[in-house]
Amino acid sequence: MEPRERIVVVGAGLAGNRLAQHLGAVHDVTLIAEEPHPAYNRVLLAEVLAGHYPADVIRLPRPPHATRREARAVRVDRAARTVQCDDGAGLPYDRLVLATGSNPVLPPLRGLFAPGGHELPAGVHAFRTLDDCLALAAATRADTRVVVIGGGLLGSSAARALARRGAQVVLAHQGEHLMERQLDAQASRMLRTHLEGLGVEVHTECRVRGLRCAPDGVRAVELADGYRLTAELVVLACGVRPRTGLARAAGLETARGIVVDDELRTSDPYIHALGDCAEHRGTVYGLAGPALDQADTLARVLTGGKATYEGSRVLTRLTLVPDSRTPLDLAAFGDPVPGPDDDVIQLADATRRAYRKVVVRDGRLVGGILLGDLAAVGALARAWEADEPLPDDVPLLHLLTHPGGP
Numbered sequence: 001m002e003p004r005e006r007i008v009v010v011g012a013g014l015a016g017n018r019l020a021q022h023l024g025a026v027h028d029v030t031l032i033a034e035e036p037h038p039a040y041n042r043v044l045l046a047e048v049l050a051g052h053y054p055a056d057v058i059r060l061p062r063p064p065h066a067t068r069r070e071a072r073a074v075r076v077d078r079a080a081r082t083v084q085c086d087d088g089a090g091l092p093y094d095r096l097v098l099a100t101g102s103n104p105v106l107p108p109l110r111g112l113f114a115p116g117g118h119e120l121p122a123g124v125h126a127f128r129t130l131d132d133c134l135a136l137a138a139a140t141r142a143d144t145r146v147v148v149i150g151g152g153l154l155g156s157s158a159a160r161a162l163a164r165r166g167a168q169v170v171l172a173h174q175g176e177h178l179m180e181r182q183l184d185a186q187a188s189r190m191l192r193t194h195l196e197g198l199g200v201e202v203h204t205e206c207r208v209r210g211l212r213c214a215p216d217g218v219r220a221v222e223l224a225d226g227y228r229l230t231a232e233l234v235v236l237a238c239g240v241r242p243r244t245g246l247a248r249a250a251g252l253e254t255a256r257g258i259v260v261d262d263e264l265r266t267s268d269p270y271i272h273a274l275g276d277c278a279e280h281r282g283t284v285y286g287l288a289g290p291a292l293d294q295a296d297t298l299a300r301v302l303t304g305g306k307a308t309y310e311g312s313r314v315l316t317r318l319t320l321v322p323d324s325r326t327p328l329d330l331a332a333f334g335d336p337v338p339g340p341d342d343d344v345i346q347l348a349d350a351t352r353r354a355y356r357k358v359v360v361r362d363g364r365l366v367g368g369i370l371l372g373d374l375a376a377v378g379a380l381a382r383a384w385e386a387d388e389p390l391p392d393d394v395p396l397l398h399l400l401t402h403p404g405g406p
Helices: 014-023 042-050 130-139 153-164 185-197 245-249 288-302 377-386 396-401
Strands: 006-010 028-033 067-070 073-077 082-085 090-092 095-098 102-104 124-126 145-149 168-172 201-203 208-214 217-223 228-230 233-236 240-242 258-260 271-273 278-280 315-320 328-334 343-349 354-361 364-371
Touching: 006 014, 014 028, 014 288, 042 130, 042 153, 073 245, 124 130, 130 233, 145 153, 153 168, 153 185, 153 233, 153 315, 168 217, 185 201, 185 328, 185 354, 185 364, 217 233, 258 271, 271 288, 315 377, 328 377, 343 396, 364 377
Parallel strands: 006 028, 006 095, 028 067, 095 271, 124 233, 145 168, 145 233, 168 201, 258 278
Antiparallel strands: 073 082, 082 090, 102 240, 208 217, 217 228, 315 328, 328 364, 343 354, 354 364
16 A cells, blocks of 8 residues: 655645545645635536525535645745745645636726725626625625626626626627637527526627726726726626646746646646646646546546546536526537538527537537537537547437437
8 A cells, every 4th residue: 555645735626625535535635725615616606696506505525534724825845845825834745736726817907906906896896706706696686787797608607697686787798709618609699598588788799998986886887989887796707817826936837727747747746736727738628527537537646546637528518597487508518610521410499499509520529519408418428528430320410309319
């Protein structure tokens, strides 16, 4: 049996918590948790904001054998193999794991910060942490005028959740259509129609120039054409950026994220990274599924197993207004944009608000979008993840119309 090692994990989010669950019975694990809350599932924050779940429902199981320290890691001494925390503690390690996650992108808007300041104006919120979520929920009343900046997955989810709380929501998105990273134009139009049916006012190809604030808080959002959107609350949902500062200061190789190899090692063989902060083969995933995949792989590596991380295949799934009589289920995976020689099949039913599309390249399923009816998503996801040639005797239409799959 391998001797027990001192493993320090910086970050107690989804990835760090999962890793500690695997390792706690085998090694001496210390989790450095910057947030005061127990670990939670960040994917479900919009459901907490909507009031569908109380905050304690999204808590993750606490690793039974790990030590949790509520502090912020401020420096890594690679020569001494210690992590210095802001509470004065110096934690020695045999292996260090950076699971520092990501920060919300704060766009360069006029009025976002006072000269020389770093605090957001009153009423302006990021939407990344449980504290962000709870602060938004506490500030939102019926008829509160809210502007959500950013119409990706996070912004669309936040807009839906705030509308459910009774707010008057405007969603301002710079791109041509909502969730352009996951959806094509037709699927995005259906999503927009659904949000507008909930009372959300949606503006696409809409560039925000700045904020108008009074001493007691935000008053309006100013668009590039000079038009102003009245706002009592503003939500910034403009994407995330990997937290690499601790790694850079320690001299580790970084690009967009902390660069790791197939064993999730950084440029220092005694330091690993995983989750939102890690960059593997040029990709920063920033999603829950890959973070869990990486935690599982690294656990095998650190317990003496032979394991390599080859990358993750990402399926995005979202349910809008799950307790409504008219929910909208959405799933997207792979590359839904066909090339000139790809085979594509699409089925659309406006009455039932259903849309299904798959893309097949060289006999393999490479991407798809489903809205409304997700009966076939399990079979499609399995075929996509297998990355094997589809049976010649199975028509493409069968992929979308038979939940059992090929």
